[in-house]
Amino acid sequence: MSEEKRKQHFVLVHGACHGAWCWYKVKPLLEALGHRVTALDLAASGIDTTRSITDISTCEQYSEPLMQLMTSLPNDEKVVLVGHSFGGLSLALAMDKFPDKISVSVFVTAFMPDTKHSPSFVEEKFASSMTPEGWMGSELETYGSDNSGLSVFFSTDFMKHRLYQLSPVEDLELGLLLKRPSSLFINELSKMENFSEKGYGSVPRAYIVCKEDNIISEDHQRWMIHNYPANLVIEMEETDHMPMFCKPQLLSDHLLAIADNFC
Amino acid sequence: MKHYVLVHGGCHGAWCWYKVKPMLEHSGHRVTVFDLTAHGVNMSRVEDIQTLEDFAKPLLEVLESFGSDDKVVLVAHSLGGIPAALAADMFPSKISVAVFVTSFMPDTTNPPSYVFEKFLGSITEEERMDFELGSYGTDDHPLKTAFLGPNYLKNMYLLSPIEDYELAKMLMRVTPAITSNLTGTKSLTAQGYGSISRVYIVCGEDKGIRVDFQRWMIENSPVKEVMEIKDADHMPMFSKPHELCDRLLKIADKYP
Numbered sequence: 001m002s003e004e005k006r007k008q009h010f011v012l013v014h015g016a017c018h019g020a021w022c023w024y025k026v027k028p029l030l031e032a033l034g035h036r037v038t039a040l041d042l043a044a045s046g047i048d049t050t051r052s053i054t055d056i057s058t059c060e061q062y063s064e065p066l067m068q069l070m071t072s073l074p075n076d077e078k079v080v081l082v083g084h085s086f087g088g089l090s091l092a093l094a095m096d097k098f099p100d101k102i103s104v105s106v107f108v109t110a111f112m113p114d115t116k117h118s119p120s121f122v123e124e125k126f127a128s129s130m131t132p133e134g135w136m137g138s139e140l141e142t143y144g145s146d147n148s149g150l151s152v153f154f155s156t157d158f159m160k161h162r163l164y165q166l167s168p169v170e171d172l173e174l175g176l177l178l179k180r181p182s183s184l185f186i187n188e189l190s191k192m193e194n195f196s197e198k199g200y201g202s203v204p205r206a207y208i209v210c211k212e213d214n215i216i217s218e219d220h221q222r223w224m225i226h227n228y229p230a231n232l233v234i235e236m237e238e239t240d241h242m243p244m245f246c247k248p249q250l251l252s253d254h255l256l257a258i259a260d261n262f263c
Numbered sequence: 264m265k266h267y268v269l270v271h272g273g274c275h276g277a278w279c280w281y282k283v284k285p286m287l288e289h290s291g292h293r294v295t296v297f298d299l300t301a302h303g304v305n306m307s308r309v310e311d312i313q314t315l316e317d318f319a320k321p322l323l324e325v326l327e328s329f330g331s332d333d334k335v336v337l338v339a340h341s342l343g344g345i346p347a348a349l350a351a352d353m354f355p356s357k358i359s360v361a362v363f364v365t366s367f368m369p370d371t372t373n374p375p376s377y378v379f380e381k382f383l384g385s386i387t388e389e390e391r392m393d394f395e396l397g398s399y400g401t402d403d404h405p406l407k408t409a410f411l412g413p414n415y416l417k418n419m420y421l422l423s424p425i426e427d428y429e430l431a432k433m434l435m436r437v438t439p440a441i442t443s444n445l446t447g448t449k450s451l452t453a454q455g456y457g458s459i460s461r462v463y464i465v466c467g468e469d470k471g472i473r474v475d476f477q478r479w480m481i482e483n484s485p486v487k488e489v490m491e492i493k494d495a496d497h498m499p500m501f502s503k504p505h506e507l508c509d510r511l512l513k514i515a516d517k518y519p
Contacts, residue, residue, distance in 0.1 A: 021278070024430035039433060047434055049306050174281040177296065178434075180304055 008080050008103075008259045009036040013066060015085025015110070016182035017154045018175070019046020022084070025248035030255065040065050042090060045180060052181070053151050054143040059119075059185040059192075063090040070098040078103040080259045083110045085216065085241065086184065089119065096199035104262035105203055106255060107230070109210040109221060109241055114228035115201045120189035122224050126216065127186060136161065139181070148188065153181040162214040163241040171245035206232040206258045208251070210239040232258065265336055265515040266293040270322060272341025272366070273438035274411045275431070276303020279340070282504040283511075290512060295335075297321045299346060302436055309408055310399050312439045315375060315446045319346035326354045334359040336515045339366045341472065341497065345375050345441050352455035360518035361459055362511065363486070365466040365477060365497055367441075369450075370484035371457040376446040378480055383440070385476065392418070396440060407440035419471045422494065423501035431498075460518050461486040464499070464510055471497035490514075 010030055012023045020039035027037045043062045044051040056062050073079065081102055083091035088110030095105055111122050137155040142148075154163070156176060164172040195201070207230040209221050225233055234254050236243055243251045267287055269280045277296040284294045298305035300318050312318045329335070337358050339347035344366030351361050367382065369375040386394065393412025400406035411419070413432055420428040439445055451457070463486045465477050481489060490510050495503040 020433045021430055024433060025426045028425045028429050041433075047304065047436055049301075049304065049308070049436075052306065169285045170282045173285050174278055174430075177276070177278045177281060178304055 007034055007036065008263065009038070009077065010255065010259070011066070011069060011079045011081050012037065012039040013081065013083040013087035013090050014040075014042065014045065015087045016152060016184065017179045018084075019048075019178060019180070021046055021174070021178055022242070022244055026244045026252050026255075029248060029252040033256065035256075038069060040069060042066065042087075045182070046178070053183050054149070054181075056183060057144055057149060058188050059089055060093060062183065062185065063093050066090050066094050067097065070094050070101055073101050077101065078263075080255070080262075081105040082108060082255060084108045084244070085110050086123075086182070088112050089123070089185070089189065092119065092195055092200055095203045096195050099199050099202045102203045104206055104231075104258060106206045106208060106258055108208045108243060108251070109213045109216050111216070112205065112207060112224045112228060112230070113195055113200075115195050115197050116228075117194065118190050119192045119195060120186050122227070123184060123186055123189065125223070126220055127184070129220070134162075143183075149183055150186060151181045151183050154179055164245065165214055166212055166238065166240040167242050167245040171242070175242075204232075204262050205230045206234065206262070208243070208254055209233060209235045210241060210243050211235060211237055212239055213241045215241050232261065234258070264292055266295070266333065267511065267515070268322070268325060268335045268337050269294065269296045270337070270339040270343035270347045271296075271299065271302065272343045273409060274302070274435045275341075276305070276434060276436070278303055278430070278434055279498070279500055283500045283508055286504065286508045287511065290508070292515070295325055297325055299343070302438065303434070309437045309439055312445070313400070313404065313406070315346065315349055315441065318439055318441075318445070319349050322346055322350050323353065326350055326357055329357055331356070333357060334519075336360055336362065336511070336518075338362045338364060338511060340364045340500070341366055342379065342438060342441065344368050345379060345446075348375060348451055348456050351459050352451040355455050355459050358459050360462060360487075360514060362462045362464060362514055364464045364499060364507070365469050365472050365495075366463075367472070368461070368463065368480045368484055368486075369456070371451050371453050373450055374443045374446050374448050375451055376441045376443045378483070379441045380443065382472065382476060391415070397437070400444070404444060406444055407442055408437045409440045410437050411435055419469075419497040420501065421470055422468055422496040423498050427498070427501040462488045462490060462514050462518070464507070465489060465491045466495040466497060466499050467491060467493040468495060468502075469497045487518075488514075
């Protein structure tokens with residue numbers, strides 16, 4: 001007699017300029033196996049049209065929908081957090097504040113901070129390698145009364161060549177139709193207190209490496225893992241920055257295996 | 264090369280054309296899609312929509328931006344048929360043909376809201392499920408909203424891939440109900456809207472706008488041609504995208 005697999009609650013967190021919609025292939029795959037899935041729009045993302053990114057000055061404000069979800073969970077419920085790209089920083093905020101409510105956090109070609117440097121450290125290293133040419137005409141603009149915010153709005157070419165280069169053309173089209181300006185919150189994160197060992201540091205982490213990622217390169221992903229080791233590392237071959245479009249079935253399979261491993 | 268302008272339906276956005284747009288472009292055509300006011304990622308709120316022109320504004324701006332020699336194939340889905348008809352009334356010389364894809368299609372004798380109000384009146388309690396009507400506006404100018412709950416939406420997406428249904432659930436926004444308070448009581452004109460070529464594409468398995476209602480609208484306001492996609496649900500761009508593109512290509516060839 002085999003024990004029935006435990007039903008999980010996956011919380012899916014999108015990356016910059018995207019929204020809950022980017023999980024549209026993954027969500028039904030996980031739900032088909034009986035799991036509960038919440039795909040969130042972070043502030044000023046997706047169809048959260050109550051705010052523009054220029055209204056959002058901190059990563060905590062940006063991550064508020066995730067924090068509200070974590071607050072609302074029953075005491076006995078643990079979730080599997082899944083963060084893509086910049087979503088990794090929202091995961092870290094939730095992990096630091098609600099470590100007891102998370103069975104494992106999965107960083108999908110995402111920024112994965114450590115506890116020894118400021119929260120912006122891994123992002124600053126990424127930004128330092130980005131030339132103006134590398135942004136391929138994406139719009140980077142300062143905002144806020146002190147110009148300390150930096151909004152980013154991906155260009156068509158940037159999305160086509162650096163994010164979605166191996167993904168179906170219709171998903172690139174979808175991304176182009178739904179993208180919105182986002183922010184990297186680098187200055188604000190650089191002034192934040194470090195993530196704590198007892199909070200963030202106590203939650204198991206899995207990292208999914210996307211080997212053909214043209215924006216957060218495999219090298220940078222591996223550097224982040226080396227800088228702050230994950231409990232588990234999984235590699236996705238022939239996968240661009242958008243595994244939820246490029247390899248949704250395989251990504252779902254990995255998420256399920258990770259969840260089973262840590263529950 | 265033709266130029267298609269694709270208009271989405273209520274509660275939806277430009278995103279619903281994400282399969283059709285690259286297919287038409289792959290066939291060498293130019294395609295323009297956009298969010299109507301307060302839909303998709305358009306930053307307006309439904310409360311900003313006080314008139315049909317307010318709702319149609321992004322479409323009107325698109326057509327206004329084209330040169331006087333440009334002619335487009337205007338394609339409208341569902342509730343998008345009414346703002347599209349208004350646009351055709353205002354810019355008839357810029358439209359080679361208007362294609363109504365299982366769409367509300369006004370006539371030139373009643374207010375543009377007539378067909379939609381008739382549809383609202385025909386929804387049975389059983390069919391209504393979680394289709395929600397709300398209110399906004401003022402006592403002097405009362406307006407209504409409509410929202411498609413997940414069960415009503417599922418009926419519209421019955422033959423569509425489940426991932427497209429999930430996508431829709433994540434992107435639904437409140438739409439204005441197109442009542443005569445929104446449109447005003449004047450009909451569209453015979454010399455404007457009434458002068459353009461129109462084609463209707465019937466979707467045979469539509470559980471939202473049923474075939475008999477589609478047929479009634481065609482009888483009420485006759486078109487140049489009726490085409491059919493037999494096994495399409497309300498969302499042919501998801502349930503039968505190749506068949507929809509095939510018909511759109513044929514129509515563009517036929518109506519220069």
